[in-house]
Amino acid sequence: MTFQDSTAPxxxxxxxxxxxxxxxxxxxxxxxxNALVLAYQRQVYNLAFRTLGDADGAADATQDAFLSAYRxxxxxxxGSFRAWLLRIAVNACYDRLRRQRRQPAxxxxxxxxxxxxxxxxxxxxxxxxxxxxxxxxxAHLQASILALPEEQRVVVVLSDVQGLSYEExxxxxxxxxxxxxxxLSRARAKLREYLVARGELPG
Numbered sequence: 204m205t206f207q208d209s210t211a212p213x214x215x216x217x218x219x220x221x222x223x224x225x226x227x228x229x230x231x232x233x234x235x236x237n238a239l240v241l242a243y244q245r246q247v248y249n250l251a252f253r254t255l256g257d258a259d260g261a262a263d264a265t266q267d268a269f270l271s272a273y274r275x276x277x278x279x280x281x282g283s284f285r286a287w288l289l290r291i292a293v294n295a296c297y298d299r300l301r302r303q304r305r306q307p308a309x310x311x312x313x314x315x316x317x318x319x320x321x322x323x324x325x326x327x328x329x330x331x332x333x334x335x336x337x338x339x340x341x342a343h344l345q346a347s348i349l350a351l352p353e354e355q356r357v358v359v360v361l362s363d364v365q366g367l368s369y370e371e372x373x374x375x376x377x378x379x380x381x382x383x384x385x386x387l388s389r390a391r392a393k394l395r396e397y398l399v400a401r402g403e404l405p406g
Contacts, residue, residue: 225284244265247265247269247288250365251299253348256346282374290377293375300353346397347393351393358376
């Protein structure tokens, strides 16, 4: 099993091709699992980066997620492989966040300064708002995402950064649609307050 650099392009594939890779990987074919890694590594990495705000931590969480997926692959019983994989990735991020709680937290202003261009790490399916942001605004936005409670942070990353639908987010997180919509609404309100306070958006 290999783990490519996160800057490698996402492998375009059909659902039929994915099912073939899955079937072979579940029988122990490493090349087929590597194909799945190539297909999803960028999306998993960007989810981890936006959630954790740290490139090294995101790379580690991405590797942890794929290792966990590899070990649990035989237990996958159909449905959306992407949702199954992203749920594993979210759990890997939560594990990292639990470790971070034991360390002193940086202020939001220090986060903005330290993120710099790293806040512009490419996303596989960015929404229209992130795509139109300038570098400084993007850094402020990423810092404000990191300031959100974890459950709101993951929902807003999945929705507004990666472009997943409410139904897809509900499947990834094992939540009801109502809970997804409620968390997303609260997260967006807090992000707007943060950006208005810093002059990035009109009040």
